[in-house]
Amino acid sequence: MKIAFIINDHKTEKPNYTTPALGYAAYKRGHEVYFIGVGELAYASRGHLSVRCKSVKDKKFNSQETYFKAVQNQEFSTITSEDLEVLFLRNNPADEINERDWAQNAAFIFGEIAMRNGVIVLNHPKSLAGAVNKMYFQHFPEILRPKTIVTRDHLEIKEFFKEQKQKMILKPLQGSGGTNVFMMDKKNEHNLTQTIDAICRDGFVIAQEYLTEATKGDTRLFLMNGEPLQVNGKYAMMQRVNASGDIRSNIHAGGKPQPVKITDQIMKLADIVRPKLVQDGMFLVGIDIVGDKLMEINVFSPGGLNVIGEMYEEDFATPVIESIEKKVYYKSMYTDYLLNSKLATL
CATH class of the missing domain: 3.40.50.20 (Rossmann fold)
Structure with missing residues (x-):
């Protein structure tokens, strides 16, 4: 190959x-x-x-x-x-x-x-084009997501802040790795206008419900062909624990990876996102979970698979390549009959 x-x-x-x-x-x-x-x-x-x-x-x-x-x-x-x-x-x-x-x-x-x-x-390029910012996340069922608005209007954001009892997360529509993510509450409300202005310079602002479970960090789970990736009964997942005093759990932002066990709740979340991921030809993605909510779906370059492999002493990369080998085989058998979007998640 x-x-x-x-x-x-x-x-x-x-x-x-x-x-x-x-x-x-x-x-x-x-x-x-x-x-x-x-x-x-x-x-x-x-x-x-x-x-x-x-x-x-x-x-x-x-x-x-x-x-x-x-x-x-x-x-x-x-x-x-x-x-x-x-x-x-x-x-x-x-x-x-x-x-x-x-x-x-x-x-x-x-x-x-x-x-x-x-x-x-x-992953399927046409679907990636539609997922270049976090708005892709809003196309998944509302039951999965924290309460969210996407806007550049200061008044809308401030009204949402009041509705959330003066505690919310602000972040840019485009971006990753925990860049420009802020937790706003009563203590720093005096900086709200400046924070909105700073994020607005790069585009739209996401204002999101603050989940109390976020203090424990988040869970990154890899999905391959729409299913949780596992090897020898161990799932490609980790708990990313926030650095002290930091709301961001991303490894690049100082979050610490820890082992975590799969739960029925996480499996249910993965099952709900599966149909759209399969429909969109999203072969390998990382989903980030806090409590019973999905915080983000990384469809471009989800990271941490090597960290997870070291943590559980399992090789999670080889099954990904084995799955790609099968796709090459299927394409050789069906020549022009299988669309890339379908083949991507077979």
């Missing part, structure tokens, strides 16, 4: 991230693996995707870290969509905000070109 992963940039991708873990799992299974930065995408005159990429071949490595460092040290080579069977879109558009705005939409735009050339593209 020839598989390529799109990342934000070779310089910023760290060897211990989830995408290198997936690439290393594919490499160990004998596949040709390529890594492509968003800025290395191109459209060739013959109507196909053309990219500069990095790859290693015919070498043995003891860990994903040594593997990916070797990848990063390689010179660029060029491949086209005619050379690929799978393109896995693993870049995070939110990381490009105010830095490389042109890069936010690039991966799924070029992904659609690759898809037309017969490449399996994961």
Whole structure:
């Protein structure tokens, strides 16, 4: 199998991230693996995707870290969509905000070109285009979500603040990793106007009900093909505990990962989100849960799979690659009969 992963940039991708873990799992299974930065995408005159990429071949490595460092040290080579069977879109558009705005939409735009050339593209690029901000989350059943408004109107936000008994979360519509997330209450109400202004500079504001269970952090669960990912009875999930005095649970924002057991409540949440994820061709996603509510659905580059693997001493990356291998097999059997959106979650 020839598989390529799109990342934000070779310089910023760290060897211990989830995408290198997936690439290393594919490499160990004998596949040709390529890594492509968003800025290395191109459209060739013959109507196909053309990219500069990095790859290693015919070498043995003891860990994903040594593997990916070797990848990063390689010179660029060029491949086209005619050379690929799978393109896995693993870049995070939110990381490009105010830095490389042109890069936010690039991966799924070029992904659609690759898809037309017969490449399996994961997650489904047309659905990713509609999920580039947190508004995608609002398309899931209301029973799953905290009370939320999305607006740029100060008065609406302040009225919502009163309705929530002067305690709520403010965050930008676009963004990830806990950036510009604020908990507003009576103590800092005097900063409410300035906080709204600061978030508004980058677009719309999400005002959200504060859940008291958030003091315990949140739970990240990986779903693959719409189902909770598990190996040997252990689920790809972790509790992300807030750093002291911080409402953000993201690992990059200082949250600490801890083991956590699956519950009937979490399984019910996963079951409710499954139909839409499958319909949208969302192959691998991370859902973040607080109490009995879904806080976020990360469909672009959910991280932490390697952390979870180390925590439970299980390999969660290999089943992901095995599932992709099956998709390549199904496509070879059905040629043009299976749509990418369907194939993505088979």
